Each structure stands twice: as C-alpha cells, then as structure tokens.
Amino acid sequence: MRRVIFNQKGGVGKSTITCNLAAISAIDGKRTLVIDLDIQGNSTQYLLGAKVADSDKTIAHYFKDCLSLSLFGGNATGSGLENLIHETPFPNLYVLPSHPELDPLQGRLESRFKIFKLKEALEKLQGFDNIYIDTPPILNFYSQSALIAAEKCLIPFDCDTFAREALYTLMQAVAEVKADHNQALEVEGIIVNQFQKQANLPRQLVDELIAEGLPVLASMISPSVKVRESHSVAQPLVHYLPSHKLSDEFRALYAEIHK
Secondary structure, three states: OEEEEOOOOOOOOHHHHHHHHHHHHHHOOOOEEEEEOOOOOHHHHHHHOOOOOOHHHOHHHHHHHHOOEOOOOOEOOOOOOHHHOEEOOOOOEEEEOOOOOHHHHHHHHHHOOOOOHHHHHHHHOOOOOEEEEEOOOOOOHHHHHHHHHOOEEEEEEEOOHHHHHHHHHHHHHHHHHHHHOOOOOEEEEEEEEOOOOOOHHHHHHHHHHHHOOOOEOOOOOOOOOHHHHHHHOOOOHHHHOOOOHHHHHHHHHHHHHOO
16 A cells, blocks of 8 residues: 655654654554655654665665666666665665755656656555655655555644645645546545644644544644654654553554554
8 A cells, every 4th residue: 555645834744654654564564665755854864863875775866767768768777666775673664765866856857757657666666565655845746746656645734723724725736636647546534743632722623624524534643742752763653662652642543544
C-alpha cells in the first residue's frame, strides 16, 4: 500500500506522522519504506540521524536520471530506486532520502513532463508491504508526483482556524489530482494533530469538520515535548518511548487506517 502524507501548510507534523506510522508498520512485521520528497529532509534525518550528503544515494539521483535519456531508449545510467534505498537502524524500516538538489531539478522535471515517473518507478519496485511518502508543504512537482503515485492520502491537520480554511483548498487540490491523473487516489482521512482535548477551540473545530462530512479519523495525536526529543535522538516514538501515551496514540492511528 502506498500512502502519501500531504498538507500545503508547514508545521503540521507531516514528517513526524510519516515516520512514526512507518516505524509501527515495520514493528508489525511489514517491510516498510519511507520516501522523503521534502527538500528539508526531516524524515531522512529522523530515521537516519543525519542528512545524506551524496545526492547519488538519494531520490534526487533518480529524478536526475529521469532527465538523462539516451538516444537509444531508456535512461542513460539505467538506475531505478532499488540502489538508492537506505537501511535504517530499525528492522524492516528503510528510507529513500531527500536531498537539497531536488530544488534546482524541479523546473527541468516540470518542463519535461516527468510527473508520472515516480508512479512508474514505484509500480516496478518490489519487496515492500507499505510505502509512506513525505511531501513538501506546497503543491509543487514533488507533492503532485506523490499524489499521482499513491493509493491513499493522509492529511495532517493542526487545530487552528487558518489551518481549517487551508484545508478546503487542499481537499480541492487533491480532488483535482484524482480527477486528472489518479482515479484510484483516496483521501483515507484527516489526522488531527496537536489536539488539546481540554481546550474549547480544538474540540469545536474538529466537531465542525465532522459535521461537514469530512473524513476525520477518530485517532488523534496530542501535543508533547517528547516529539521533539524523539527528533533529536533520531528515534521514532515507538522506539524512543514505547510506553508513552503518544506512542499509544500513534499505534491507535496505525490500527485505524490498517483495519
């Protein structure tokens, strides 16, 4: 199953949600891959403990290769994704790292109509039960490529009035990608992040989204300083603090989307 975690608003927890769901998937015995398409590389650093300096060992190399077609067909170097995937310190969990070189490649990829290349590569990639794709906080070439390549879309939502207004624009953007490029794409759910259940505004916002018929998932993620701590030690919460309430919340979220 290929899932994309997408929101056009930054700071909503995309990388945290991506890596923690992937870590639980791996613990569940599923061979799991995280693809980091965000130039910031937060998922890469969360799972590997550092950014990857060599672009030839990242997703940037694959996209560069897409621009290097030989006159006799096929890519000049002939590489797919297999040789770019890194093992993480966690069993069953792998990452296809990001790299800053994605940024200057974007315009050339758009002008050469390479928007379907990621989907083609993932359809050929074998050996993974679950694939989670982290995206940049903008609807650009890479996030569109991810939406086209995915089967399901998860949308993180932090309980904020501005985030709610942006959510409608985001849902429309996903619907357009589905209509134009990927009929199989399904919005699997809205993940409420940074949810303070004792506060009035978050509860009100969530209730209104549910009343409007939006697919809000029942499993919500609480705010905690432990998230930043897990980032700093490069360990998803289920490894860093397996008995913490937040780890339980991520396990509940995983169970809900995999039921």
